[in-house]
Amino acid sequence: MGRKVLVLNQDYSALSICSVPKAFLLVYLNKAELVAESEQFTLRTVNDEFPMPSVIRLHRYVSLPYKGVMLTRQNIFKRDSHRCQYCGTPEDLTLDHVLPKSRGGKTSWDNLITACKRCNSRKGDFTPEEANMKLRQKPFKPTFLVFLRDFSGSLEQSWMPFLSKREKVFD
Template structure:
C-alpha cells in the first residue's frame, strides 16, 4: 500500500505528503484528525477498522521551516515544464548554469535552468546576455505545494481544494 496522504497544518495550509502508515500513526496518536477518508477505504487493525486517510490536519500548528523542494535535475525539468528555457524544445534536455560554473556560477534554483544540448553548447561559458540568448522565463524557487501535486495521482480531486488556496470550512 503506497497511497499518499496530504497533511495539512492546523491552519489548513499544506504541510507535507506522507505515507498512509505515517498519517495513520499521526491520527492514532491524536496529533491530527481525519479530514477526509480516501474513497471510503478502511485500514484494519486487529479489533476495529479505521477509515483510510487521504487528507489529515494536525491539531496544533507546526512551525514548518520552508519545506524545500530538493534541487535535482528532475525537479528543475519539472519546474521548467520539461522545455529548453532558451528555444522551447523538449528534446535532449540537460541542465544549464545561467551564470556559467567557469565564472563562479553556483548550483541554486535561480542559476540552473533546463536547456537542450544544442543551446547549452551554443551558450558555452557565456551569460544569456552575452550569448544573446534571453531566457524565456526567469528561474525561480518553486513552492512546495506545486510539487505536492505530483503525488496526487488518483487523489487529485480530493486534494484540489486544499492546494489551490481556497480553504472553505469543511
C-alpha cells in the same frame, strides 16, 4: 501503494505530503485527524475496512521557521517539467547556469534551468542571448505552496481548498 496524503498543520495550513501508511498511522495513533478521505479507495485488513486518508490535520501545531523548497537537481527538473528549457526534449537532461558560473552566475533558483546535454554544450560559456538560444520560461523560485500544488505529481481534488490559500505566508 504509491498514493500520497496532504498533511495540514493544526491551523489547516499545508505542511507536507506523506505516504498513506504514515498518514494512517498518525490517525490511528490519534496524532492527527482525518479531514478528507479517498472516494475511490479504502484500506482493508483481514477483519476491518478503513477510509484511505487523502488529507489529515495534525492535533499539535508544528512550528517551522522556514517553509521553502530546497534547491535540488530533482526539484529544478520538476519545476521545468523534466524538459529542456531550450528545445523541449525530455532526453539526456542536465542542469545549466543561465549566467555561467565562470562569469559570476550563482547556483540559485533564478539562474538554474533544465537543459539537455546537446543544448547545454551548444550554449557553452555564453548567456542564452549571446548563444542566440531562447528560454521557454524564465527560471523562478517556487513558493512552498506553489510547489506542492503544481509540482508534486498527482493532486487529489480534496487538496485544492488547502492549496489555493494565500501564498504570501510562505515567501
